[in-house]
Amino acid sequence: MSKKRKRDLEASEANAEATADTKPQKSKKDKSKSKERNDELQRILEKSEARFASLANATDTDVIVNEEAEASDENMDVDQAEPSKDAATSSEDKPASKKDKKKKKNDEDVSTGHLSILSKFDKYRAEVLSSAPKIVVEENVPEEPLQGLHPLPQPAQAPVQKVDPNSVLPSYLAQPTTVPTSQRPPFASFNLPELLLDRLNKLEFTNTFPVQSALLPLLLPDSRLPPSTPRSDLLVSAATGSGKTLSYLLPILASLLNRVVPHTYALIIVPTHELATQVQRTAHTLASGTSLKVSTAIGTRPFEVEKDHIIANDVGSTGADILIATPGRLVEHIRNNPQFTLRHLQWLVVDEADRLLSQSFQDWVEIIGDELQKPFPTNGARAGFDLASLGVRIPNCAADTVRKVILSATMTRDVGKLAGLKLRRPQLVAVDDIGHREVSMDESGDDDEGPEKEDRGLRELNSIPSTLEEHYYPVHNATQKPLILAKLLSDSNTTSGILIFTKSNESASRLARLLELLFAKKLGKKRKGSSKKDWNIAVSTSDKRKKEISANTAKFKASTIDILISTDLMARGVDLPNAQLVINYDSPRSEKDYIHRVGRTARAGNNGITWSLVEDSEARWWWTGIGKVRRGNGDGVKKEVAPELNAEALQIYEGALEKLGKEVRGA
The missing domain is CATH 1.10.287 (Helix Hairpins)
Structure with missing residues (x-):
């Protein structure tokens, strides 16, 4: 190796070492x-x-x-x-190598x-902003409140519609079975026992009335059906005096003639003591010659004495097979007489049902329903095979076997009232004097419209007998009403069998005394066809003793009493065969009360007359209510003219009033 090359290598190594020493420091700064x-x-x-x-x-x-x-x-x-x-660059060494320039270039990149x-x-942000919806801000416009911080606005609710509870009726109420009044087959054509037919012949009952001809086939046993086949319960609407009592007593007696052990098999519920006594008398007459016992529980006897007459749970007991009771006394026996039971009951009859259902006597409907639901005692395990497997229906309580018959002259069609009776496959039978036509559920008999329009066709079935003759007398001066009545009676050909209805006990007593004073003055013309000099007048009101009321009723039937003045106490269920004239001295409270009042006459197909003395303040209500009641004849109500009162009659009346005032004051 040459010296030059050697020097270059040494210089290169020296530069590399120097570079290695300075490189870490420059890297940290970078x-x-x-x-x-x-x-x-x-x-x-x-x-x-x-x-x-x-x-x-x-x-x-x-x-x-x-x-x-x-x-x-x-x-x-x-x-x-x-x-x-730049500051960082200036702090660096001014001389910069190639590597420094390269590093600076990298930083710039x-x-x-x-x-x-x-x-x-x-x-990208500009593109998003350009695609976003533009918001236009108007001056002086308040900002819209933020949504989500409060409940969102809801649409207005539709008005609540009033629902008529009678707008839709069950089929058996909307379409009753109507019976024409001309249907009167003989009793012998029905499947009645010979014993009962003999009793009817002795009473000179040959042909049935329409209600009897309709109910006897439905209530008497049907030989074509098995004995255990359940039968329908019946609701019956028929006018007063149409023979409803006989229509249910005959089937009850026919089913009990062969009974061996005395029990309470039939229960008949009525609203008044008088009606209970009347039903008992009819049942006794028909059951004469049999071993059947009929009794009442109406509160006319002490409770302990009454217990011995109605309990029929042991062999040889002297109790009642047929019990006729008022609701209050019946509830008292159920609660306080542990030996009394309805376990064996086969018949439940409710007469005058509209009144009994409207007035809840100690909740009798619920109490009787609970009593009928009590299960039969098992008396240990049943021996033998299971009868249910053979298709034989085994009842578990009296409610499974009892037959219910609900009757009224003004039968309600209020489903709420009828629901408590717990009827089984019910059927409504209506005896309509208007003729054999269907009773429309929309028929009300009133063309007036408005919120005060009363519903007469939906809630009740009612009619007036075709043999009843009705007269309407307007009274312009109410203070002279007793004098007008006395004048009408004096000029009338009717001499007895006159039944007058007032609104209160005080009004009845006051009217009776005024009539006695006026008749004593020989007001009016001489009574035709009568040699009697005086009228015999009696009063039967709720403040009288029951014995006195019963005595007056008996005397009226015997025509010993000519005029009987009463409140609505005598309006329901009381049979007064000799009642010829019924007078509404005070207007009844409703159409229903009117029908029951005038139903004391024109009974069993006989003729009858009714007068209504109506004050001017009552005229509008009378014509829109009572005047629109369905009637069996085409004559309707005859509007008459009240008799004229001369000076002599007015003077006699003033003297009678003065004398009555002294008697009241005890002068």
């Missing part, structure tokens, strides 16, 4: 400057992203201003960054790359 520049660029990027997010809600003008400001800020950042670079990335970001 890294520090690169990190500082990267931090500056990261800060710029974060500012740009924050401004980009805020620009989404800005207007176009704001976008332009912000972009210019941002560009200015970026230029400032770059300008501020450049001096720091890195800076150029970052700026390129930033420009791409600005370009």
Whole structure:
């Protein structure tokens, strides 16, 4: 190796060593400057992203201003960054090697790359802003409140429609089975025992009434059906005096003639003592010659005495096979008489059902229903095979076997009231005097419209017998009503069998005394066809003793009493065969009460007359209510003219009033 080459190698090694000594120091400085520049660029990027997010809600003008400001800020950042670079460069050694120049070039390339990335970001941000929907801001328009911080607005609710509970009726109520009044086959055509036919012949009952001809086939046993076949429960709407009592007593007696052990097999519920006594009398007459016992639980006897007459649970007992009861007394026996039971009950009859269901006597419907639901005692395991597997229906309680018959002259079609009876496959039978036509569920008998329109066809089935003659007398001066009535009676040909209804006990007593005083003065013309000089007048009101009421009823039936004045106490269920004239001295409270009042006459196909004395203040209600009741004849109500009152009649009336006042004051 030559000396020159040797020197070059040594110089090269020396330079390499020097370079190796200085290289780590330059690398650390370069890294520090690169990190500082990267931090500056990261800060710029974060500012740009924050401004980009805020620009989404800005207007176009704001976008332009912000972009210019941002560009200015970026230029400032770059300008501020450049001096720091120069400062760093100046702090370096002035002489720079080739490697220093190369490193500086690399740093410039890195800076150029970052700026390129930033420009791409600005370009992308501009494209997003241009595609975003432009927001137009109007002056003096309040900002729309933010959504999501409160409940969203809901659409207005539809008005609540009032639902008529009677707009849709069950099929058995909407389409009753109507029976024409001309249908009167003989009793012998029905499957009645010979014993009962003999009793009917002795009572001179040959032909049935329409309600009897309709119910007997439905209630008497049907030989074509197995004995265990359940039968439908019946609702019966028929006018008062149409023979409803006989229509259910005959099937009950026919089913119990062969009974061996006395039990309470039939329960008949009625609203009043008078009706209970009347039903008992009819049942005794028909059951004469049999071993069947009929009794009542109506509160006319002490409770302990009554217990011995109605308990029929042991062999040889003297209790009742057929029990007739009022609701209150019946509930008392169920609660306080542990030996009384309805476990063997086969018949449940509710007469005058509209009144009993409207007035809840000690919740009798629920109490009787619970009593019928009590399970039969098992008496140990049943021996033999399972009868149910053979298709034989085995009852678990009395409710599974009892037959229910609900009757009224004004049968309700209120589903809510009937629901408590728990009827089984019910059927409604209506005896309509208007003729054999269907009773429409929309028929109300009133053409008036408005909120005060009363529903007469949907809720109740009612009608007035075709043999009833109705008269309407307007009374313009209510203070003279007793005198008008006395004048009408004096001029009338009716001499007895007159039943007058008032609104209260006091009104009945006052009217009775005034009529006695007026008749004593021989008001009006001489009574035709009568040699009697005086009228016999009696009063039956709720403040009288029961014995007195019963005595007056018996005397009225015997025509010993000519005029009987009463409240609605005598309006329901009382059979008064000799009642010829019914007078509504005070207007009834409803059409239903009117029907029951006038139903005391024109019974069993006989003729009858009714007068209604109506004050001017009651005329509108009377004609829109009672005047629209369905009637069996085409005559309707005859409007009459009240008799004229002369000076003599008025003077007699003033004297009667003065005398009555002295009697009341005890003078």
